[in-house]
Amino acid sequence: MMRTPNLAYVGSVAAAILVLASLPFWASQAVVFVAGVALTSALFALSWNLLFGYTGIASFGHAAFFSIGAYFTALMLRQSPETSFLLVLAGAILLAAVAGLVLGYLILPRLTGVHFAILTLAVAEVLHLSISASRFLGADDGISGIPRPTLRLGVFALPLQSHTAYYLFTLVVCVLFTGALWWLCHGPVGRVLKAIRQDPERSAFVGIHVTRYRVLAFTISAAMASLAGALTAPWTQIVSPEVAFWMNSAQPMLNSLLGGTSAFFGPVIGSLVVAVLNYQTRTLLGVSELVVGGILLGVVLLAPGGIASLARRRPKANAGTLHSAAADCAPAIDAGGKV
Amino acid sequence: MSELLYSLLNGLSMGATTFLVAAGLTLIFGILRILNFAHGVFFAVGAYAAFVLVGGAAQSIGTYVLASAGAAILVGILGYVTDLVVLRRLRGVEGEYALIATFALLLIGTGVIKLIWGSDPLVASPPSALQGALKLGPALVPYFSIFMLATGILAFVLMEWALNYSHIGKVAQAVARDPWMAGVLGINVPLVMTASVVVSFMLVGLAGGLMAANQALTPHLADGYLLLAFNAVIVGGLGSVRGAFAASFLLGVGESLLVMLLPNLPGVPIYLALIAFLLVRPQGLFPNPNAH
Amino acid sequence: MSPIIDVVGVGMSYGKTPVLKNVTLSVNPGEIFALLGPNGAGKTTMFRVMTGEVSTHTGKVHYQGRDITALSAMARARAGIGRTFQVARVFQEYSALENLVVTIESRKRFRGEPRTGKLLCRPDAGVAAEAMERLAEMGLKHRAATHARFLSHGDRKRLEFAVALSMRPTVLMLDEPMAGTAAEDRQAMSALIDKTRREHGVTIVITEHDTDVIFGLADRVAVLNYGELIAQGMPQDVRVHPKVREVYLGQEGGHA
Numbered sequence: 001m002m003r004t005p006n007l008a009y010v011g012s013v014a015a016a017i018l019v020l021a022s023l024p025f026w027a028s029q030a031v032v033f034v035a036g037v038a039l040t041s042a043l044f045a046l047s048w049n050l051l052f053g054y055t056g057i058a059s060f061g062h063a064a065f066f067s068i069g070a071y072f073t074a075l076m077l078r079q080s081p082e083t084s085f086l087l088v089l090a091g092a093i094l095l096a097a098v099a100g101l102v103l104g105y106l107i108l109p110r111l112t113g114v115h116f117a118i119l120t121l122a123v124a125e126v127l128h129l130s131i132s133a134s135r136f137l138g139a140d141d142g143i144s145g146i147p148r149p150t151l152r153l154g155v156f157a158l159p160l161q162s163h164t165a166y167y168l169f170t171l172v173v174c175v176l177f178t179g180a181l182w183w184l185c186h187g188p189v190g191r192v193l194k195a196i197r198q199d200p201e202r203s204a205f206v207g208i209h210v211t212r213y214r215v216l217a218f219t220i221s222a223a224m225a226s227l228a229g230a231l232t233a234p235w236t237q238i239v240s241p242e243v244a245f246w247m248n249s250a251q252p253m254l255n256s257l258l259g260g261t262s263a264f265f266g267p268v269i270g271s272l273v274v275a276v277l278n279y280q281t282r283t284l285l286g287v288s289e290l291v292v293g294g295i296l297l298g299v300v301l302l303a304p305g306g307i308a309s310l311a312r313r314r315p316k317a318n319a320g321t322l323h324s325a326a327a328d329c330a331p332a333i334d335a336g337g338k339v
Numbered sequence: 340m341s342e343l344l345y346s347l348l349n350g351l352s353m354g355a356t357t358f359l360v361a362a363g364l365t366l367i368f369g370i371l372r373i374l375n376f377a378h379g380v381f382f383a384v385g386a387y388a389a390f391v392l393v394g395g396a397a398q399s400i401g402t403y404v405l406a407s408a409g410a411a412i413l414v415g416i417l418g419y420v421t422d423l424v425v426l427r428r429l430r431g432v433e434g435e436y437a438l439i440a441t442f443a444l445l446l447i448g449t450g451v452i453k454l455i456w457g458s459d460p461l462v463a464s465p466p467s468a469l470q471g472a473l474k475l476g477p478a479l480v481p482y483f484s485i486f487m488l489a490t491g492i493l494a495f496v497l498m499e500w501a502l503n504y505s506h507i508g509k510v511a512q513a514v515a516r517d518p519w520m521a522g523v524l525g526i527n528v529p530l531v532m533t534a535s536v537v538v539s540f541m542l543v544g545l546a547g548g549l550m551a552a553n554q555a556l557t558p559h560l561a562d563g564y565l566l567l568a569f570n571a572v573i574v575g576g577l578g579s580v581r582g583a584f585a586a587s588f589l590l591g592v593g594e595s596l597l598v599m600l601l602p603n604l605p606g607v608p609i610y611l612a613l614i615a616f617l618l619v620r621p622q623g624l625f626p627n628p629n630a631h
Numbered sequence: 632m633s634p635i636i637d638v639v640g641v642g643m644s645y646g647k648t649p650v651l652k653n654v655t656l657s658v659n660p661g662e663i664f665a666l667l668g669p670n671g672a673g674k675t676t677m678f679r680v681m682t683g684e685v686s687t688h689t690g691k692v693h694y695q696g697r698d699i700t701a702l703s704a705m706a707r708a709r710a711g712i713g714r715t716f717q718v719a720r721v722f723q724e725y726s727a728l729e730n731l732v733v734t735i736e737s738r739k740r741f742r743g744e745p746r747t748g749k750l751l752c753r754p755d756a757g758v759a760a761e762a763m764e765r766l767a768e769m770g771l772k773h774r775a776a777t778h779a780r781f782l783s784h785g786d787r788k789r790l791e792f793a794v795a796l797s798m799r800p801t802v803l804m805l806d807e808p809m810a811g812t813a814a815e816d817r818q819a820m821s822a823l824i825d826k827t828r829r830e831h832g833v834t835i836v837i838t839e840h841d842t843d844v845i846f847g848l849a850d851r852v853a854v855l856n857y858g859e860l861i862a863q864g865m866p867q868d869v870r871v872h873p874k875v876r877e878v879y880l881g882q883e884g885g886h887a
Contacts, residue, residue, distance in 0.1 A: 058435040060442070106618060114374050115621045117438055118573055119614060125566060126610040133607075186752040188740075191733045198722045204705040205714050206734045206798060207741045246562075250446060253439055289453065293446025300440045301428055 013265070020171055024164040030279075036167050036235050038275035039174045040228045041255060045267035046181055047224030048252035053261035054185060055217040056197030057108075060117045061124030063248035065096045065222040067131065069229030070239045074143040077234060085149035085160075089173075092230035093223045100222025104215035121246060128244035142240030146233050160234075170231050177227060178268070184220070185264055193217055225252075247289070254296045260308025269307050345479065346599045347592060352484035353567075354591025355491025359546030360564050361571040361583040362498060363539030369515045369578030370535045373429055376441040379565025380448030381417065381540055385410040385547025386556050387456055407548030414544025415537045422536040427529075445565075452558040460555035483553055490549060494542065495584045502580060511535060515578065563606075567594075570613045576623025585624055633696065635660040635802060635834050641680055641690030643673075650676045652858040653690070658802070658836055658851075663828055665845045666838040668855035669878060675806075677855060678838045682714050682804050683707040695801070709741045713800030713833075717807040719791040721779045727790050728775040731762035734797040742799075761797070769793045784811060788820075796827065802834045803827070809841045817841065821848050842879070846870060854878070 020039070024032050044066055051057045069092040076088045107119055131137050138144075148166050151158040160166040184190060192213050195203045200210050233239050242248065251274075252267070259270025274292070281287045299306060364378045389410040393402060425444060429437040472479040502508035514521045514531045522528045546564075554560060570590055575582025590609060597608045634657035643651040651673045658664040666674040679685040681692060683704035691700045699707060708714070722730050732754045739746055739758070747755045754762075766772045769789040774782060782790060788808075795803055808824065809817050821844050828835050839845050845852065846866045853863040854875050862872040869875055 052435070056435075058438065060438070110618060111621055113435075114438065114577070115573070115617055117374075117435075118569055119617045121566075121569075122610045122613050122617070126607055126614070129606050129610070183752060188736045188754070190752075191729070191736065191754075194724070195722055195733050198724055199720065202720050202722065204703075205708050206794065207705060207709045207737045209705060247446070250442060253442070257439065287450065287454065289446045290450030293443045293448075293450060296443035297425065297440055297447065300436055300443065301425065304436060 017171075017175060021168065024167055029163060032163055032167055033235075034275050034279045036170055037232070038272050039170050040232045040235065041251060041275060042268040042271035043174050043177060043231070044225055044228035045252040045255035045259075045271045046178060047221045047228065049256040049261055049267045050181065050185070050193075050221045050224070051217055052253075052256065053266070054190060054193040054197060055214055056200075057112070057214060057218070058117055058253075059120045059218075059221070059249075060246070060253075061120035061122070061249050062221075062225055062252055063244050063246065064120075064124040064127045065100065065225035066229035066232075066248060067127060067239075067241075067244035068092065068096045068099065069226030069231075070233045070243050071131065071137060071143070071229075072226075073230040073233040074146050074239045075137075077146050077149060078143060081147060081149070085151050086153075088149075089227065089230050092226045096226030097219050097223040100219040101215065103222075104218035108214045108218060109211045121249070124244060124246060124249055128241055128246075131244055132241040138240075140241060142238060142242075144238040146237045146239070148234045148237070166235060170235065173227070173231060177224065181220075181224065182264060189213075189216070250292070250296070254292055254299075256306075257299045257304070258295060258306055260306030262305060263308035266306050266308040273307070342599065343596075346595045348480050348484055348488075350592035350595030351588060352481075352487045352591070353595060354588035355487045355489075356546055356550055357564065357567045357571050357591050358491045358584055358587035359494055359549075360543050360568040361575070361587050362494065362580055363542040364568050365572045365575065365578055365580060365583040366535055366539040366542075368572065369580075370511060370532055371426060371430065373426065373437045373441065374569075374572075374577070375426075375444075376438060376565075377421075377444035377448055378543055378568060379562060380445050380452070381414050382543050382547040382550075382564050383452055383556070383558065383560045384417065384448065385414045385544035386551035386554065386560060387452065387461075387547075388413045388544070389548030389551045390461060390556060403549075403552060407545055407551075410548030410551075411541045411545035414547070415541035417544075418537045418540025419533065421540070422533050426536060427532075430532075449558050456556075456558070458558060460557045462555050487549065487553075491587075495580070498580050507534075567591075567609075570609065573613065573621075574616055574623055576625040579623065579625035582623055582625035634658055634693075635695060636681065636836070637691075637693035638677070638681065639691045639693070641677070641687045641692070643676060643680065643685065643687050643689075650858050651680070651687075654855070654858070654860045655690075656853045656860060656863055658834060660834050661828070661832060662850040663824065663835045663837065663848055665849040665852040666836065666855065667842060667845065667852055670840075671857075672855040673858040674838045674855050678804065678806060678836070681836065682712060708798065711799075711801035712804060713795040713798045713802065714804045715788075715791050715795050715806060715808065717810045719784070719787040721787060721791050721794060723780040724778060726776050726778050727766060727771055727782065727786075727793075728759075728762055730779060730790060730794055731765050731797050732758055734794050735761055738798050765793045765797055785816065788812070789823075792823070792827075796831065796833075800833060802836060805835060805837045807839055808837060809839055809844060817844050824848060 020035060023035050027035075044062070047065075048059060048062050051059050072092045072095055073088055076083055076091070077085075103123065107116065111119060132140055148161045151160055151169070158165070158169075160169050185193075192203070192208055195206075195208060196210055196213055204210055229243065232243075255270035255274050256267040257270065258273060259268065260266030274295075277291055277295070278288055281291050303309065360378065360382055364375060367373060367375050367378075385407075389406040392409045393406040421444065425440060429440055470482070472481045473485065474480075500508075502512060510521075510526055511531055511534075513524070514526060514528055514535075518528050518532075521531075550564075567590065568587075571583050571586040573586075574590065575584070575586030593612070594606070594609050601608065636658040638654060638656050641651055641654045642649070654673075654677060666677055668674045676685060680687050683699070683702055683706070687700065691698055693699065694707070694710065694712065699710065702710070722733065725733065735758045736746075736754060738744070747757060753759075763772065763775065766775055769792060771786060771789055771793065774786055774790075779787065779790065805824065808820055812820055824835060824837070825848060827833060837845065837849065849866055851864060852866050852869050854861050854869060854872075856874075856878050861874045861878065862869045864872075
């Protein structure tokens with residue numbers, strides 16, 4: 001939290017980035033593809049965990065924001081390919097940020113816990129149904145044949161059509177935004193969010209405007225999720241209503257819980273592990289849900305602190321059983337009740 | 340006019356089915372304080388189980404009802420196992436983690452169904468006695484709808500009686516209100532909780548079994564009814580059976596009428612209504628005074 | 632000298648049960664004011680009306696001459712009304728130091744105090760220094776890195792005190808500060824409260840059961856019974872007030 005990142009920490013992060021960057025030069029196309037998906041999943045998971053691990057809000061409809069970015073980018077790249085890709089990405093971020101802001105201000109002052117969960121699920125489902133029904137958005141078939149753009153920066157043109165080029169671009173963007181998120185979470189804002197998660201009432205008594213910060217977290221989270229979706233569209237080159245389906249809302253949850261919600265990089269670790277698992281089980285119908293669900297359940301029941309808590313040498317305050325995690329903390333958010 | 344009547348009756352029938360799913364959901368919430376995201380999947384399991392038991396086409400109403408009862412028992416057993424392995428460990432745990440755990444169960448259940456039966460839809464036909472329709476004035480009311488409606492109302496009446504007039508029901512209510520106190524008074528709280536889980540799963544298994552005759556079975560059968568049931572439970576008030584009953588019919592009829600008026604956007608208006616409801620009156624139609 | 636807090640004609644009911652009936656009292660700046668009364672007298676409710684956790688049905692609350700009746704608890708905290716809880720409430724996963732850092736950073740934000748090193752993640756030097764100073768003042772310097780959940784009961788109470796003081800409050804509301812404290816520690820707590828009043832110039836409002844300690848500490852007391860104010864004034868006067876004696880009959884001398 002407030003420790004100076006020590007050498008081991010910085011070293012592992014740097015090493016991971018280097019390994020990821022080197023992949024296109026020695027690994028197969030399939031592996032690079034999975035890595036690309038893992039990167040955007042990681043960004044998506046980080047966005048979800050900003051809400052859950054840091055602010056204590058569980059969104060069950062985060063796929064909605066992801067799909068905003070994915071569909072917006074798909075449309076822009078198909079319908080107006082001359083638009084600067086950076087502008088498209090910025091647009092995706094902005095669109096979701098506005099949506100997050102509006103939704104946040106509507107919902108967060110009123111609902112928490114179960115009701116909030118259902119509401120986010122409902123919102124995502126409305127979006128999902130609307131997309132499925134929309135001829136303009138390709139209905140159930142979605143939008144395919146999404147071209148990969150050429151990045152234009154002043155006089156330079158960087159073609160991103162190739163696997164390698166787009167992958168590296170994705171890596172750069174993910175690293176940049178992850179870094180920005182890291183800075184946010186480890187600074188004063190992150191400290192406030194964590195206080196809110198631990199004890200919203202106490203936070204109010206130290207003068208923290210709880211709702212405002214929750215909305216801030218929600219807005220940033222929405223924007224990040226949208227960016228993840230936006231980066232995915234040209235990578236997979238197809239978007240379908242599946243991206244707004246609740247299964248996609250479960251992904252960042254799983255990734256974060258598996259990797260550890262109380263560690264900043266937990267969601268990243270979880271995403272990498274799950275990407276590999278998903279890839280290995282992709283051929284058998286039903287196995288993927290079974291595995292994802294099974295792991296999620298296992299993590300929640302046995303190791304709610306995730307991989308990160310197992311990796312720590314000293315038992316951290318909220319590792320261990322679910323009951324110890326809940327025991328001394330702020331009163332559990334109850335359905336219908338406010339905290 | 341006949342279209343309107345048909346829509347209305349269809350809505351009532353849907354409401355009845357929704358209630359059978361929602362009742363169990365609200366029961367589990369009332370007693371365990373857990374919203375079981377996986378509830379819908381057990382509906383699907385009930386449907387598939389009945390399908391298997393009956394071999395694709397039920398000859399008579401008797402067979403059909405028996406198969407549904409069989410499905411109910413099977414799902415009830417699954418409920419017991421689920422309680423043993425998962426739900427017990429979620430008691431008294433922070434809300435979000437419990438929700439995520441049941442969400443995981445939903446994924447597992449969907450995966451298992453896909454593995455066993457694949458993704459292709461299976462179609463069962465209802466027993467001949469229930470095919471066809473009753474002529475009610477200008478409208479043609481399917482016998483099946485009447486059957487479901489009757490079942491739903493019967494289930495409600497039985498539950499109301501059981502919860503409010505029987506000894507077991509009162510014990511269950513005591514546990515719902517204050518599990519610790521109930522334990523102090525000598526009530527076997529874990530037993531009551533497990534029993535409630537089993538009953539609620541049996542209900543949803545029954546619902547699935549009964550509806551199997553009227554649906555194409557797919558692994559995602561769960562989703563539609565799950566979300567409908569959620570809506571009903573929230574609108575009705577978490578933990579209230581009466582609320583679930585009222586809300587189920589309200590939403591069922593509402594959905595049916597809206598589909599008739601706006602056929603292009605299936606389901607969306609209902610969700611918008613749910614969202615609006617959550618923002619305005621989150622505690623539902625029959626707020627649970629026990630929710631602390 | 633006008634009162635810093637003025638409670639006028641406050642009435643409140645939980646459903647049909649009246650909890651406070653037309654209570655009027657006032658707290659003077661810089662004094663230690665105690666709210667007393669038997670269980671169920673409404674003193675906790677009165678306390679919470681003043682902190683903003685409970686809204687009144689009738690009556691007004693004034694603070695520094697302003698009507699704050701409609702102000703939320705957070706807004707009152709920002710306006711300078713600090714609060715501690717009966718069961719010391721701090722951020723469990725944070726260390727003692729982090730608890731203070733987040734509080735001080737919050738204060739600096741809403742008071743518009745300047746912060747240096749805005750771009751860095753670590754709390755700026757001023758914040759860290761102030762936090763350490765606060766810990767030292769409470770004798771918790773050696774516990775700076777300990778997670779709050781691992782602190783002893785007494786340490787936690789002192790940490791909460793430090794958190795409340797880090798808000799630089801004008802009025803400090805203490806909710807049964809002696810609760811759960813052993814008899815021998817009560818004197819220490821008493822001394823701490825008095826010292827805080829003197830050194831920080833804070834007005835203190837306490838609600839408490841232990842009448843012995845309070846009569847030695849408070850400048851003025853108010854006694855509630857069944858939601859009504861039955862006496863208000865200096866301890867020695869209130870002590871001999873006939874109505875008060877009646878209520879506390881059999882409890883003279885306080886608890887052992």
